[in-house]
Amino acid sequence: MNPLIASLRGGLIVSCQAYPGEPLRHPETMAQMAEAVVAGGAVAVRAQGLADCALIKQRVSVPVIGLWKDGKDGVFITPTLQHAIAVRNCGVDVVALDGTRRQRPDGLTFADTVERLRAAGPVVVMADCGSLADARAARDAGVDAIGTTLAGYSGDRPKSDGPDLDLLADIVSAVPDVPIIAEGRVHTPEQARQALEAGAHAVVVGTAITHPTTITGWFVGRL
Numbered sequence: 001m002n003p004l005i006a007s008l009r010g011g012l013i014v015s016c017q018a019y020p021g022e023p024l025r026h027p028e029t030m031a032q033m034a035e036a037v038v039a040g041g042a043v044a045v046r047a048q049g050l051a052d053c054a055l056i057k058q059r060v061s062v063p064v065i066g067l068w069k070d071g072k073d074g075v076f077i078t079p080t081l082q083h084a085i086a087v088r089n090c091g092v093d094v095v096a097l098d099g100t101r102r103q104r105p106d107g108l109t110f111a112d113t114v115e116r117l118r119a120a121g122p123v124v125v126m127a128d129c130g131s132l133a134d135a136r137a138a139r140d141a142g143v144d145a146i147g148t149t150l151a152g153y154s155g156d157r158p159k160s161d162g163p164d165l166d167l168l169a170d171i172v173s174a175v176p177d178v179p180i181i182a183e184g185r186v187h188t189p190e191q192a193r194q195a196l197e198a199g200a201h202a203v204v205v206g207t208a209i210t211h212p213t214t215i216t217g218w219f220v221g222r223l
């Protein structure tokens, strides 16, 4: 196992992202958010966009998992080889990219993307998957970690209210040689613990910690 990925075992990774048009969408704001979650015990930070990745990397001592979202339909998380190289060049520790088997905008397969990314220089790769078949293909492509990030978003799985723990358990048993990171709709500490108990190597939480607009809506919706 890659040593940096190994160091995240049993820990909480916090995703610090604000979406286009939102008030918090500013690299300085996300850097402050990242510092705040590290103070709370996050073992790594997941960040979106080249400016956010570069600034957060300067401001926190824990590993940074970087990605670049481009578009909102189909393959949009670090969708092409060029996006992946740009994220890597920000100096992040891990490059996260769409790890589904869907058609990519640059026409490369996921395996070709990983191979060419590695040919461009040393890199630790996290594949954001949406199904067991994605995870198997990502393992075959030689990734360092697999996330359940796209479960419920890529069309292969229903969008569960909480994390897709069934998919997580299936991937953990079918792909035992790659660390599996639980990500997506982990909204409570109990769910994070359940994900680790289901065999996740680490857990990513985004919205429930760093997206106050959504969290506020949860409260307002219950009044």
Ligand SMILES: CC(=O)N[C@H](C=O)[C@@H](O)[C@H](O)[C@H](O)COP(=O)(O)O
Residues within 6 Å of the ligand: 015, 017, 067, 077, 149, 150, 153, 183, 184, 185, 186, 204, 205, 206, 207, 208
């Ligand atoms: C599907 C997609 O675009 N996921 C993105 C991936 O980086 C982020 O929008 C999520 O916030 C992240 O995966 C963490 O998940 P949650 O916010 O549910 O804890």
